[in-house]
Amino acid sequence: xxxxxxxxxxxxxxxxxxxxxxxxxxxxxxxxxxxxxxxxxxxxxxxxxxxxxxxxxxxxxxxxxxxxxxxxxxxxxxxxxxxxxxxxxxxxxxxxxxxxxxxxxxxxxxxxxxxxxxxxxxxxxxxxxxxxxxxxxxxxxxxxxxxxxxxxxxxxxxxxxxxxxxxxxxxxxxxxxxxxxxxxxxxxxxxxxxxxxxxxxxxxxxxxxxxxxxxxxxxxxxxxxxxxxxxxxxxxxxxxxxxxxxxxxxxxxxxxxxxxxxxxxxxxxxxxxxxxx
Ligand SMILES: [Zn+2]
Ligand SMILES: [Zn+2]
Numbered sequence: 670x671x672x673x674x675x676x677x678x679x680x681x682x683x684x685x686x687x688x689x690x691x692x693x694x695x696x697x698x699x700x701x702x703x704x705x706x707x708x709x710x711x712x713x714x715x716x717x718x719x720x721x722x723x724x725x726x727x728x729x730x731x732x733x734x735x736x737x738x739x740x741x742x743x744x745x746x747x748x749x750x751x752x753x754x755x756x757x758x759x760x761x762x763x764x765x766x767x768x769x770x771x772x773x774x775x776x777x778x779x780x781x782x783x784x785x786x787x788x789x790x791x792x793x794x795x796x797x798x799x800x801x802x803x804x805x806x807x808x809x810x811x812x813x814x815x816x817x818x819x820x821x822x823x824x825x826x827x828x829x830x831x832x833x834x835x836x837x838x839x840x841x842x843x844x845x846x847x848x849x850x851x852x853x854x855x856x857x858x859x860x861x862x863x864x865x866x867x868x869x870x871x872x873x874x875x876x877x878x879x880x881x882x883x884x885x886x887x888x889x890x891x892x893x894x895x896x897x898x899x900x901x902x903x904x905x906x907x908x909x910x911x912x913x914x915x916x917x918x919x920x921x922x923x924x925x926x927x928x929x930x931x932x933x934x935x936x937x938x939x940x941x942x943x944x945x946x
Pocket of ligand 1: 703704757
């Protein structure tokens with residue numbers, strides 16, 4: 670009998686007794702709040718684990734503590750930073766401090782894949798004094814994004830999104846399973862193409878849908894649902910709804926456009942993509 674393929678969400682956080690450790694991929698939502706951290710939720714951060722890889726998608730304000738609670742940061746294969754807006758990257762400063770000064774320091778240097786100039790941008794945030802920022806001697810190795818990167822047992826592919834600064838949607842493939850994170854984007858043929866056939870689409874849904882939405886900035890729940898339908902994905906998880914937004918409304922908008930399962934990242938914390946043992 671062939672093993673059942675599981676893409677159902679699971680709110681349990683802990684040992685993965687139900688997933689085949691030889692093949693499984695697991696997405697854990699650590700921060701789903703859009704544009705800023707919220708009263709109950711860090712800003713953008715998603716942990717993707719496979720048998721040999723621990724990948725962190727974005728590290729927004731408040732997220733490093735949640736990450737540290739979920740995994741030993743010294744095991745991280747790489748940070749994958751979609752773009753350099755503050756709500757997606759600023760807790761790299763917290764990770765850098767812990768890597769250099771915590772009781773387990775120094776940590777192994779952690780690769781950071783990010784848009785060009787990430788080190789300079791973060792140095793500006795790190796330095797408290799006016800003038801050109803001092804070199805913080807990062808605990809990271811920065812790498813500019815490429816179209817395709819192999820990290821551990823994962824293949825990572827990117828596509829540019831429709832957003833006011835250089836931003837990359839990210840696709841992670843492992844053992845025949847795939848998930849795609851839109852990052853911040855307006856409607857985008859490139860992002861839709863990157864998402865084609867993915868088992869899970871983690872799509873931003875910042876805006877309540879209404880006529881005359883700005884282009885090249887963010888998606889509404891309805892637009893996220895339309896992207897999921899056009900890309901033919903297996904499941905849609907909406908995220909990046911700001912603290913002042915309505916998560917339930919974003920889910921309902923998406924369900925009006927996409928026939929597959931739709932949930933909210935802020936409510937369903939863990940998703941398994943792999944074979945049940
Ligand atoms: Zn954002
Ligand atoms: Zn942004």
